[in-house]
Amino acid sequence: MKLPIYLDYSATCPVDPRVASKMAEQLTMEGNFGNPASRSHLFGWKAEEAVEDARRQVAELINADPREIVWTSGATESDNLAIKGAAHFYQGRGKHIITSKIEHKAVLDTCRQLEREGFEVTYLNPKEDGIVYPEQVAEAMREDTILVSLMHVNNEIGVINDIAAIGELCRERKVIFHVDAAQSAGKIDIDLAEMKVDLMSFSAHKIYGPKGIGALYVRRKPRVRLEAQMHGGGHERGMRSGTLPTHQIVGMGEAFRIAKEEMADEAKRLVALRERFWSQISDMEEVHINGSAEQRVPGNLNVSFAFVEGESLIMSLKDLAISSGSACTSASLEPSYVLRALGVNDELAHSSLRFSFGRFTTEQDVDTAAKEVRQAVEKLRELSPLWDMYKDGVDLSTIEWAAH
Amino acid sequence: MAYSDKVIDHYEHPRNVGRLDDKAENVGTGMVGAPACGDVMRLQIQVNDSGIIEDAKFKTYGCGSAIASSSLLTEWVKGKSLDEAAQIKNTEIAEELALPPVKIHCSVLAEDAIKAAVKNIREKRGEKTEEAAG
Numbered sequence: 154m155k156l157p158i159y160l161d162y163s164a165t166c167p168v169d170p171r172v173a174s175k176m177a178e179q180l181t182m183e184g185n186f187g188n189p190a191s192r193s194h195l196f197g198w199k200a201e202e203a204v205e206d207a208r209r210q211v212a213e214l215i216n217a218d219p220r221e222i223v224w225t226s227g228a229t230e231s232d233n234l235a236i237k238g239a240a241h242f243y244q245g246r247g248k249h250i251i252t253s254k255i256e257h258k259a260v261l262d263t264c265r266q267l268e269r270e271g272f273e274v275t276y277l278n279p280k281e282d283g284i285v286y287p288e289q290v291a292e293a294m295r296e297d298t299i300l301v302s303l304m305h306v307n308n309e310i311g312v313i314n315d316i317a318a319i320g321e322l323c324r325e326r327k328v329i330f331h332v333d334a335a336q337s338a339g340k341i342d343i344d345l346a347e348m349k350v351d352l353m354s355f356s357a358h359k360i361y362g363p364k365g366i367g368a369l370y371v372r373r374k375p376r377v378r379l380e381a382q383m384h385g386g387g388h389e390r391g392m393r394s395g396t397l398p399t400h401q402i403v404g405m406g407e408a409f410r411i412a413k414e415e416m417a418d419e420a421k422r423l424v425a426l427r428e429r430f431w432s433q434i435s436d437m438e439e440v441h442i443n444g445s446a447e448q449r450v451p452g453n454l455n456v457s458f459a460f461v462e463g464e465s466l467i468m469s470l471k472d473l474a475i476s477s478g479s480a481c482t483s484a485s486l487e488p489s490y491v492l493r494a495l496g497v498n499d500e501l502a503h504s505s506l507r508f509s510f511g512r513f514t515t516e517q518d519v520d521t522a523a524k525e526v527r528q529a530v531e532k533l534r535e536l537s538p539l540w541d542m543y544k545d546g547v548d549l550s551t552i553e554w555a556a557h
Numbered sequence: 558m559a560y561s562d563k564v565i566d567h568y569e570h571p572r573n574v575g576r577l578d579d580k581a582e583n584v585g586t587g588m589v590g591a592p593a594c595g596d597v598m599r600l601q602i603q604v605n606d607s608g609i610i611e612d613a614k615f616k617t618y619g620c621g622s623a624i625a626s627s628s629l630l631t632e633w634v635k636g637k638s639l640d641e642a643a644q645i646k647n648t649e650i651a652e653e654l655a656l657p658p659v660k661i662h663c664s665v666l667a668e669d670a671i672k673a674a675v676k677n678i679r680e681k682r683g684e685k686t687e688e689a690a691g
Contacts, residue, residue, distance in 0.1 A: 242580055464620040468560070468568060488595070500592035536574055536624060538599035538616040539592060554591030 158518045159365070159474045160453055162359075162511030163308055168404065169361035169512070175407045176363060177325060178204065179400035188395045190388060200399045207406025214338065214409045217345040217370055223389045224402055227367035228335035229259040230382075231354030232302075234369055234393060235331045236263045238379030239300050239352065243329060248295025253285045253304075254494040257333060260302055283312035283444035283495050287319050294322075300329045305337035309491040309507055310444030312454025313341065320349030329377060335359050335367075339412030340420065340450050345370060347366055351377045357401070361512060362408030369393075401533060419512065423451035426510045426519050427491040428549065433523035437530065439543070443492055443505055452510040457492075457501040458526075460540040461533040469529040473522050476507050500539075500549070529537035561655035562599055567625035572632050575614040577601040585678025587670040596623045596663065600670040602634060602642070604678050610634050610642055615670075622660040626650050626667035632665060643675045 159167075168176075179185045179200075189204045191197025205219070212219040225231045240250060252264055254276045264274045275293045279285045282292065285303055301323050306313050316332055323330035331352040334343060339360035353370040357363055371377055371392065385394030431454060434440060458466065463477035465542035477489070488502035497505070506526075510519070534540040543547060576599075583604050590597040596619030603612040613631040617624045622632045629650060634642045638674070650656075650664040 167630065322678060460618060462619050462623075464595075465568070465624060468621040498593070499595075501590070503595040536571060536616055539596055539618045539620040541576065541599075549592060554593065554597070555589060 154515075154517055154521065157474045158265040158472060158514075158522055160508050160510060160514065160518070160522060161474050161476050162268045162514075163311070163507060163509035164476060165358045165364065166361045166511055167513065168358075168363055169408060169411060171411060172362055172404045172407045176400045176404040179403050182187055183382070185399060185403075187399070189399060190386065197242035200397075204402050207402045207409075210406035210410040210413075211368055214413045215334075215345050215353070215370065216342045216347075218373060221345075221370050221373050223369045223371055223392050224397055225367045225369055225393055226365055228333060228354045230393075231356075231367050231369040232257070232259040232331075232333055233263050234379060234382050235352040235354060236260065236293075236300065236302055237267065237382055238392070239329045239331065239377070240267050241380040242378050243299045244272075247295075247296040247299045248272045249295050250274045250302045251277065251290060251293045251298060253279055255279055255283065255285075255307055255309075255491040256302065257308055257335070258305055260304070260333060261419045270292075278494055279312075281496055282448070283307060283310045283321075283491075284448060285314050287315060287322060290319050291322050294326055294328065298326070298328050300331060302331040302333070304333040304335075305343070306334075306341070306450045306453075307444070307491065308336050309489060310455045310495070311336070311450040311509075312444040313337070313448045313450060316350060323351075324349040328514055336450060339409065339416055340452065342416075345372075352379075357405035357408055358550075360408050360412050363401050366398065366405045368405070375382055388510075420451045423510050425515075426514055426516065427451065427454050429516060430508065430510070430519045430523050431456055433520070434526055439525065440530075441501065443495065443497060452514075454508045454510075456508070457497065457503060457505040458530045459501055460537045460543055461504050461530055463504055465533060466504070466529055469532065470525055472525060477505060497548075506517070562656050563629075564621055564625040564656070567628040567654070568621040571615075571624060571628040573614050573628065574616060574663050575605055575613075576616065577609060577612070577614050583678075583682065584676040585676075587673030587675075587677060589669040590619070590623075590666050592618065595619060596666060598623065598666055598670045599628045600627060600630065600667075600674045602671075602674050604639065604682075608638050610639070610659055619663065619666075620660070622654065622656055623663040623666060625654055626656075626663045628671065629653060630667045630671055639675050639679065642671055645671055658674055 187196030187200035208219040208222045329351045330352050333354045336357040351372045356367045386421040388394050441457045443455040492502040577584045585602045588599045598617045601614045602610045605611050613633050613634050615627040617627045647664040647668040
């Protein structure tokens with residue numbers, strides 16, 4: 154077995170070898186290196202064909218029209234384009250936006266920027282299970298609401314929002330609905346012919362494609378309009394200028410094609426792996442799953458190990474590549490803002506780890522990981538004064554701690 | 558984050574982990590930090606009649622640097638007088654362990670812990686604390 158074991162697929166995935174070989178064909182003199190925007194020769198035509206094939210592959214996974222796919226550099230850019238683009242275009246109708254407290258920073262920080270520009274943003278608090286319920290969105294709607302932006306699957310806790318239901322009530326009120334699907338595409342079903350979503354963000358590297366490429370779905374019927382954020386040669390129907398990176402795009406297309414083909418089987422396998430892992434640690438005392446255990450994407454498990462601090466736990470799990478919270482925030486010492494919003498107390502939030510399993514995870518990986526987690530938690534609890542107090546029957550919440 | 562070899566050594570082989578009887582007359586206990594902040598240290602010292610620290614034990618909830626800081630501290634205080642122990646500075650701990658700037662607070666917490674333990678044993682022994690003595 155190769156060490157360390159990679160259990161951080163929610164942060165990023167290795168590129169599938171099938172994807173890598175397709176990408177390699179788009180680079181050299183012998184390959185398909187042309188500029189897809191070159192209209193005057195064969196090199197350009199071939200590159201354009203590859204880009205359009207990939208656009209179709211992406212559209213097929215989510216049951217959309219290829220003309221509704223706009224290439225971007227990744228989900229962060231897609232979120233920026235969707236939210237700023239729609240807010241700026243529709244600001245004549247109103248300046249109120251609804252989102253949630255547990256969105257990715259790409260959404261939250263974009264909303265903060267819009268607040269500085271004079272927009273008003275409502276940040277919904279998810280319920281304890283991590284889900285934002287449609288009735289919460291309905292209650293927050295106002296006359297001047299122009300945009301709702303919510304994630305399909307949360308990156309830290311893996312819970313799934315009911316996008317279809319929220320889409321219905323946005324459509325009724327003619328409010329633009331943006332969904333960040335970076336963590337859901339290729340993992341759970343998305344049918345944009347059915348779901349009333351207007352804008353949807355995608356990333357390639359979360360589903361075994363390359364980093365640096367993503368897409369934004371922009372609905373044609375009813376037509377959704379955006380103000381471009383990147384100006385230049387007018388590529389992507391003026392919505393996103395910049396020379397199209399053929400190799401990246403072909404990689405994303407292939408990754409989405411594979412996902413469509415293998416998603417159902419892969420989901421079953423990942424649920425089984427997750428269950429296998431959980432069954433080996435769930436009998437320990439004071440171990441809690443964060444977020445809904447049922448309404449959850451297959452490969453994710455977010456667990457709090459009470460009385461053990463997450464960073465030191467990761468330090469003892471040298472053979473496991475895992476994260477406390479999301480990769481984007483794990484450099485900071487603050488406990489996860491996502492867990493805090495769920496009402497998880499700070500101490501348990503400090504004690505949480507995210508395990509995410511993926512295409513190349515084996516049963517043996519999971520068994521080794523579970524064994525090491527048990528040992529590390531036991532070792533650190535022996536070192537923990539809080540564990541002593543818990544064992545002595547002291548209620549930690551009754552103690553006056555000196556915050557520092 | 559890259560940890561120094563000394564932090565890793567203390568983390569993997571913590572010295573003097575354990576618990577002394579905090580009710581005992583010759584044991585001083587310092588408990589500092591808060592679970593909400595991500596670190597809690599309990600440092601205990603056992604002091605003989607001539608005021609020398611004979612034994613020290615710790616338990617720490619916190620990151621590797623917090624565990625290493627308290628482990629190192631237990632090594633340092635053994636054999637010291639209460640006055641000497643109370644003078645240990647966080648900067649000495651940070652320097653010994655090569656703590657990065659974001660982890661300096663771990664050494665501060667360790668300094669607070671030994672000060673609290675010394676204060677506790679002095680109170681038990683009926684001595685005036687330094688602050689009270691002015």
